[in-house]
Amino acid sequence: MKLVVVGGVAAGASTAARARRLDENAEIVVLERGHHVSFANCGLPYHVGEVISERSRLILQTPESLQESLGLDVRLGKEVVGIDREARTVAIRDVxxxxxxxxxxxxxxLCMGAEPVRPPLPGIDHPAVQVLRRIGDMxxxxxxxxxxxxxxxxxxxxTVTAVVVGAGYIGLEMAENLHHRGVKVDVVELADQILPPVDKEIAAPVQQHLTARGIGLHLSTAAAAFRPLADGDGADRVSVELDDGTVVAADLVILSAGVRPSTALATAAGLELGPRGGIAVDTHMRTSDPHIWAAGDAVETAHPVLPGTYLNPLAGPANRQARVAAENICGRDTEYRSTQGTSIVKVFDMVAGGTGATARQLDAAEVPYRVVHLHPSGHAGYYPGTATMHLKVLFSPADGAVLGAQACGFDGVDKRLDLFAMxxxxxxxxxxxxxxELAYAPPFGSAKDPINMAGFVASNVLRGDLTLWYSEEYPQQTTGTRIVDVRTPEEYDLWHIPGAESVPLATFRSAIAGWDRAQPVRLYCAVGFRSYLAHRILVQSGFEDVRTLSGGSTTFKHVHGAEAEPQPLPPMENYAEKVTVASAVAAATGKQADLDCTGLACPGPIMRLATAMKAADAGDEIRVTVSDPGFALDGPAWASKNGHTVVSMDPKGAGYVAVFRKGGVAPVVGSSVPAAPKTSIVVFSGDLDKVLAAFIIANGALAMGQEVSMFFTFWGLNSLRREDPPARDRSAMEKMFGVMMPGGADDLKLSQMHMGGAGTAMIKKVMKDHDVQSLPELIAAAQAGGARLIGCTMTMDLLGIAQSDLLDGVELGGVATFLGEAQESGTSLFI
Structure with missing residues (x-):
């Protein structure tokens, strides 16, 4: 028997090797158009990044070694350009x-694999624009x-710069490895998320981790053209023009926008193709020609969950398909049943991947499914070195069959994905x-492993013990419901779903006594456990429509983008250090204490940090190590609210190492010249009548010669918003807040007697008839009179308000700013 194998990488090399092990007398010829055979193409990015320092380690075999060990006739630089099926010959061209x-x-x-996509863009042939598929590319x-x-x-x-087009696995591996070499990297992705093989809420934490490491990210954006860039140093660089108008200069461009199956040879030979453009094969890997077989990236295979056949350009399936093809060629009846697409990727310190079907695929195939989200630790939380893992499990509502699973995190992700794949x-x-029953010891797992926990939660759903609501339902499908946050007041103050009320679990049983049992209740906590307990309380207390948020506020933020992406910054500035008033920022004492909060999820790090701060003196610093990625936002928000300073915030492993300095109100320096009287006002309310009162008092104080400082926080900040702010990119959450909140002073409503707008319109008319200044006029008068209008930076972060959304002249500050103003004031008001 004479076997000719077209392609000498992955599937091709495996087909030839397995065939030799089964048939010592066969003549086996391998034709490879490239100049390397059987190389580790999955390791190519890591040699570029010099993580794999020796190039030779990627060359698994040579023609000589394959001849010596297996007796294979391997010919490099030989491209098969035609197949004569009747004569059973192939035409070969020496490249x-x-x-x-x-x-x-x-x-x-036929094991030709796939070819990288090179879209027909202007300048695509510039030498700076490369793909990474083979050793020569590397x-x-x-x-x-x-x-x-x-x-x-x-x-x-x-600075050396690079642009990676495509945020799939190879693209992100290249971004990481270029960054390791000291290159400034931008990633461009056409979709609205990175990592297309997983759903958005699993990609979101990885995206945050990526940008925190200094990678520029351009989502929902495509490369439009590549232009030669003339630099004075003579470098052969290129400018990358994006379809949003952005232009990025680059020494190197990596195209990683996907691959297409190499089917030209099969098509020309008249072989049948599948519905997705790959070579059609049966379960024996036989094509429509009984003497021609195919394996690897160019073939379509069945899926264990979804109907139809699919392309899966993955090394593992390619090698298994090759084994099946070789066994059938050699007379064994072996079947390849399906490919479920199990895959994983490392992105700096984080890991992400999936197996089975995604929600997008199930929706497209109209396959019914249910979903649960979990956020367990990789191993026992009290043992050092773990962090939160994010799991999404999809299963059949009919019988509970596992349809798909995705995960991201830092430790133990690969282990759980492999178990879901099995x-x-x-x-x-x-x-x-x-x-x-899974292996358990504190360094490796938990007594209730994440796999078990996924089973517990999903089974509770199917048994009716737990009814879920999902982040995607907010706000359209939650109107008229009672949204209840059962976390601690401290967690609620840091961030909560707009419109939610705080009812901590500790006081939950007594708080619900007067609630309407017919009103729908939507519960949530951080990850879903505390809200599950509250759910059971309500259900057993006779409430008719109760649901718990799947994955809690953690998943909600991933879906809605409620957390801004942290960027690597120099030590953070505190506004109170800049203003010429008594500062709440204390000078450093030189004393620093270490606080280890690794393994603790929110609000654990904040609670421990708060306790340590109480024991410290003003000016003392606390260096805290956390493994919770969300601390990059929670820490500064907490510090701003409590008058402390964030000295530094540096990524480390799963989380951050941050230094906080304890604040303290500095004494007002005495003077022989009496200070001018001063009034400070906190404007918390967003009601028209209350904000009017604040500005009437402010203008009156100015008229009496007093200084006036007005600190606008939460709903009061809406009175300072422009009616026509400049256009800017807004997250889904910011757009949502923009619709729900007033768009400036003219949009505020009365706290009472609003009457669907009639009451507010009447009071405005009465004011006009009596020559009373409108609220916008009072604001302008206060600014003209010298009043300081200060917007709360923490509120701006929480509500998605940018400085460009506010009136000209509004200053920005935190709680320390107000404390300094209030200490100098004879009168302080809260409205």
């Missing part, structure tokens, strides 16, 4: 000389990068997950 020959076969295995990229970095080191050029392959249900 170096152009010489053409033919080779006969008894059986032919060599060109690394040589160009090494040259640019050498010029930078010699002082002949500035569950899908074995046809297990969420009831089976409850019963799995």
């Amino acid at each position: 170096d000389t152009g010489e053409e020959t033919t080779e006969s076969y008894d059986n032919l295995a 060599d060109r990229i690394k040589a160009r990068l090494d040259q640019a970095l050498a010029a930078q080191k010699a002082g002949r050029r500035g 569950a899908i392959r074995a046809g297990l249900t969420v009831y089976d997950l409850e019963e799995q």
Whole structure:
């Protein structure tokens, strides 16, 4: 038997090797158009980043080694350009000389793989624009990068920059490895999320981690053109023009926008293709020609959950398909049943991946499913080195069969994904997950493993013990419901879902006594456990419509973008250090204490930090180590609210190392000249009548020669919003707040007698008839009279308000600013 294999990487090399092990007498010829065979293409990005320092380690085999060990006739630089199915021959072209020959076969295995997508954009052929698929690609990229970095080191050029087009697995691996080399990297992605193989709420934490490490990210954006860039240093650079008008200069561009199956040869030979453009094969990996087989990235295979066939350009399935093809070629009846797409990627310190079907795929295929979200730790929380993991499990509402699972986190993600993959392959249900007995010791897992927890929660849903609501339902499907936050008051103050009321679990039983049992209640906590307890209380107390938020506020923020993406910044500034009033920021004493909060999820780090601050003196610093990624936002918000200073915030592992300095009100320096009387007003309310009162008092105080300082926080800040703010990119959450909140002073409503707008209109008319200034006029008069209008920065972060959304002349500050103003004031008012 003579076997000719087209393609010598992954599937091709595996087909030939397995065939030799089964048939010592077969003549086996491998034709590879490239100049390397059987190389580790998944390791290419890591040699560019010099994580894998030796290039030779990526070359798994050579023609000589394959001839010596397996007796294979491997020919490099040989491209198969045609198939004569009747004569059973292939036409071969030497890629170096152009010489053409033919080779006969008894059986032919097509293992050509896939080709990177190179869209027809202007300048796509510029030498700075590269793809990474083969050893030669890697060599060109690394040589160009090494040259640019050498010029930078010699002082002949500035920062080396790169643009990665595509935020899939290879794109993010390249971004990370270029960053390791000291390159400034921007990633451009057409979708509204990174990592297309997972759903948005699993991609969101990885996206936050990516940008926190200094990677520029352009989502919902495409590369439009590449133009030569003339630099004074003679570097062969390129400007990357994006479709949103942004232009980024780059020494290197990596195209990672996906791959297409290499099917030209099969198409020309008249072989049947599948509905997705890949080569159609049966379960034996046989094509529509009984003497031709196919395996790898170019073939379509069945899915264990979804109907139809799919392309899966993954190394694991390619090798298993090759094994099945070889066994059938050699006379064994072996089947390849399906590919479920199990995959994983490392992004700096974080890991993400999935297996089975995603929600998008299930929706497209109209397959019914249910979802649960969990946020367990990778191993026991009290043992050092763990962090929060984010899990999404999809399962059948009919029988609980596991349909798909996705995860991201820092430790133990690969282990859980592998277990979910086994569950899908074995046809297990969420009831089976409850019963799995898994290895446990504190450094490795928990007594209730995340796999078990997924089974518990999903089974509770199917048994009717738990009814969920989902972040995507807010706000359209939650109107008229009672949204209840059962976290602690401290957590609620840091952030909460707009419109939610705070009813801590500790006081929940007594608080619900007077509630209307017919009104729908939507509960939530941080991850779902405390709200589940509250759910059980309400259900057993006779409430008719009770639901708990799947994954809690953690998943909600991932879905709605409620957390801004932290950027690497120099030590954070506190506004109180800039103003010329008594400062609430104390001078550093030089004393610093360490606080280890690793393994603690929110609000654990904040609570421990608050306790440590109480024991410290003004000016003392606390260096806190956390593994909660959300601390990048919670920490500064807490410090601002309590008058402390964030000295530094540096990424480390799963979380951050931050230094906080305790604040303290500085004494007012005495003077022989009496200070002018001063009035300070906190404007908390967003009601028209109350804000009017605040500005009437302010203008009256100014008329009496007093200084006036007005601190606008929460709903009061809406009175300072412009009616026509300049256009800017807004997150989904910011757009939502923009619709729900008043758009400036003219949009405020009366606290009483609003009467659907009639009452507010009447009071405005009465004011006009009696020559009383309108609220916008009173605001302008106060500013003209010298009143300081200060917007609360923490409120701006929480409500998604930017400085450009506010009136000209509004200053920005935190609680320390107000404390300094209030100490100098004879009168302080809260309105």
